[in-house]
Amino acid sequence: MRTTDRTLAIGLATPSLSLTARMMLALGNVMSIWRAVRNRQEIEYLSELNDSQLRDIGLSRQDLSAALTTSTFFEDPSSYLTNSARRRTRLSAFSSSRG
Template sequence: MRTTDRILELDCNQASMTFAQRLAYAFAPLASVLRVFRNRMEINRLRDLDDNLLKDIGLSRADLTSAFLTSTFFEDPSDHLTRSARNRARNSMFRSHEE
């Protein structure tokens, strides 16, 4: 019987990042801040809608106000609005099943 030793050499060294990867990594925080400001501007545009249109998308004026008040300047208030709309949708579905 013959045994053969096989050795698999793995190159586990960290591959160096390309220029494009380093550039993307450097600008990621700036892109995040710009996204937060863009979302804040869009939420300000939601204030122009009337109450019926806000209700259609699952929000209220109180949700818009609380989203701005609960988030700091560099936090994204759209996360708060998403949670509010989902909770309101769940509650309305739960109420419709009870009836």
């Protein structure tokens, strides 16, 4: 007589999040979208500065327009501006040390 081993594949159920955890996750998403919208408004305020004022903070008009056009509506464009300002600062420090 032959016996055959049979295994039953049981998928482990993923534990569901508690109501509080789900609410905190939703609140985090809403706050992230709110921050992105608010930062877009701040970039609009920055566009009112003249070119020398923008240069003082390490930005250009092209940086402002690129930050708004490269990010989607739900993305925060301020990280693009931060990276642009840091890059420009490094380049100017490098060029001033060579001269």
